[in-house]
Amino acid sequence: MTDIPSGAVARPAMDKVRASLSRRHRRQFILQALGVTAISLAFLMLFILLASLISSGHKAFTQTEITLQVFIDPGEIRSERLPRGDFDDVLAAALVAHLPSVDPNDRAAMRVVGGILSNGAQFQLRDRVVADPSLIGQTIALRVPVSDPYDQLHKNLLDRTTPESQRRLDDTQIAFFDRLNGIGAISTSVNTGLLTNADSRFPELAGLKGAIVGSFWALLTCFLISFPLGIGAAIYLEEFAPRTKLSDVIEVNINNLAAVPSVVFGLLALAVFIGWFGMPRSAPLVGGMTLALMTMPTIIIATRAALKAVPPSIREAALGVGASKQQVVFGHVVPLAMPGILTGTIIGLAQALGETAPLLLIGMNAFITSAPPTPFDSATALPTQIFIWADSPERGFVSRTSAAILVLLSFLILMNAIAIYLRSKFERKW
Amino acid sequence: MTTLAFAILLLASLAAYVLNRRAATGIREGGARLHSVSKYHGLFALLLILVPVLVMILVWLVVQGPIINAVVMGALPDGTLIGLDTGPIDLILAEIRSIAGGRIFGEPEPWKLAAAERLTDLRQRAALGLVVVTALLCLVIMVLARKKVSAGFRARQGVERIISGLMIFCSVVAILTTVGIVASLAFETYKFLRLVPLTEFLFGRNWEPQIPIRADQIAAAGAFGWIPVIVGTIVITIVAIVIAVPIGLLSAIYLFEFAPRRIRAVAKPLLEILAGVPTVVYGFFAVLVVAPAIRSFGASLGIPVAPNTALAAGGVMGIMLVPFISSFADDALSAVPQAMRDGALALGATRAETVLEVLVPAAIPGIVGGVLLAVSRAIGETMIVVMAAGLMANLTLNPLESVTTVTVQIVTLLIGDTSFDNPKTLAAFALGMMLFLVTLVINVFALGIVRKYREAYD
Incomplete structure (x- = not known):
């Protein structure tokens, strides 16, 4: 045994370590700083994404409207000719009453005046008169949306300082609007039309009702097909399938199917459902079937994970008191796994709700001005509607697109919140 | 009834x-x-x-x-x-x-x-x-x-x-x-290859599918060489991966090793939100915000930037892939046995050294598998590029120019009413077949790596 030397002794290895320590700590600091930068960058992007959507979308949740005292001129509108009649002339006459500088006989000027109102205004008036023909000859108060350029002007989205030739409204038009605004005819209200109207070529009339109903039908079809098929397949593979070549093939196949690009499913639907089976184009039914094929792998994977999490003691206890294999699975394992299965299903459906490309290929980007009454009628879906609006040249559609995205995102958040609630409320830890 | x-x-x-x-x-x-x-x-x-x-x-x-x-x-x-x-x-x-x-x-x-x-x-x-x-x-x-x-x-x-x-x-x-996917794609591709020879499709350097529908129409003669289309796809994929891999990996390492519990509890759900945003939303974001920003930045430097540059589409796609890569990297890092970590720390390694020299090398197969799956996602991603990338096939490697991708061509060729006997429609199916094959090979390979590696440590 050697003596332990007392006092400070030179330990060269330790010195080396000490000398390098600050450098090593600096490296750790740099790595941490890089990590913080990376994750902040990701969140910055998320923030910019949401902020830009909200800042451009919130303006579409209000709509500029004009209140007019309309004299329904029996000379222009006769009860026996309804629903035909010169409703636009009646409206223009009501506007001109506030604009003394315009000569009512100057047709070009009258057309400019009529352009202040949304194209839908005359139909709104028509519907009221058709519903109650006794209004003819009376003066009624009517509140109608203004057309898109004036809506933009009122929301300060149209820069008054740009040169007149590059502006969508010239000085006279702006003067008309300011005069109407000055006498208090212009007001702003919550744009309920965004949710209650179907699509339209005119931004101020376009709404999401058709798309929401179309998405609803497609998701319903998707759920009705993918939920039973997915659960059935998952239960079989997890609980019953013998470990054969075939079950291995199915397993690899399902994992790959989950990673196949969505546009390929669109091609499949176009060739098989529409081309070979002759199903209708643009129908939410076909869209739902396509989404079901895409959602099935997600549901299968989630269901298998939920089944795996049920402890074997449950199965053994049930088998021990004489239950058959199927009685064990359907009577005990599946009910216990249900919260996990439902969570996975809802998350799968939320993904399906945001899926766009396959729906484009089967034609769910058609221009449809009414909500589809059945899943067999042509329709759009929320994401395809967003795509259509994003492609539209009218300025008013920019904020509508953002608003539509906010509506879609709120549906997604709602679905995910339900999934999280289910998970936290019912899932059991064993 | x-x-x-x-x-x-x-x-x-x-x-x-x-x-x-x-x-x-x-x-x-x-x-x-x-x-x-x-x-x-x-x-x-x-x-x-x-x-x-x-x-x-x-x-x-x-x-x-x-x-x-x-x-x-x-x-x-x-x-x-x-x-x-x-x-x-x-x-x-x-x-x-x-x-x-x-x-x-x-x-x-x-x-x-x-x-x-x-x-x-x-x-x-x-x-x-x-x-x-x-x-x-x-x-x-x-x-x-x-x-x-x-x-x-x-x-x-x-x-x-x-x-x-x-x-x-x-x-x-x-x-x-x-089977349905393979059969339908193979069937339509076969019909396409009867009209356009395989060598022209695989090695042709021109992609001009806008062939005349009627005899009296003036249009391009129609050329179906997929090289410029796949090159465009590769350019956008590279941009996306170059952005997504460092950000995703570094944030995974930070969240896994360094972040306090409270930050982890907030950051992980936020990343999940980023992953849950539909791609059509990312596409609109690319058109509305990112492309104009890149353009004006380029203009301030005096560099001409195309309006629908590959950089905007690829960049936004990269953001989309960040949560994907970070969750794969997180899984791979967590799968490394605790003993290896403890061993490295016990030898006096700093935490950074433990992560970089022990955990990451041990987790590399899982990380590579995740990156490969991200590549396959980027190749197959459709809406971002349909909205933000170009329509014209353009054989270039410059990410500031406008390029087109396989998925963009599939969608633009099939949007609208088209009949099934026209080379334009069939070309979309041929592209779909190539897309399916390429992503399938990558997926099989990546999933194989991920599974094999997981089994090795379990």
């Missing part, structure tokens, strides 16, 4: 359930010992009706439409369809259908009116036929099932066999989907 058929089916199967259950209970109360509980006798009858009749109704509904159309078109006066293409024939059919639906525009020819009347008549007959056949079939099976009820009948085994069969069918649907 279809609703009526479904209602009959539902009522009949419920009635059969009640009937057989009662009968079985009756036998038991008569003193005999049943093999199966009476509930299973009822269930057996229910399934015996529900499954075959439901299949019958669904097949009927799928087949009915095409058959009626064929009969109506076949019964048109001789010679009306001679020399017409599939497009005009479809138009005539659509007009007949809209007349039958009560929407008459102008004054249609009398033979169209007659055909519309025939169509309505056939539809009514088919609907009636469906209801009658459903009712008969239900009745027959009900009687057959009722006869089966006896003390010795193994109803539970019968029910379990049917349910097993149903579950096997469910699993096979997954295989059928793959």
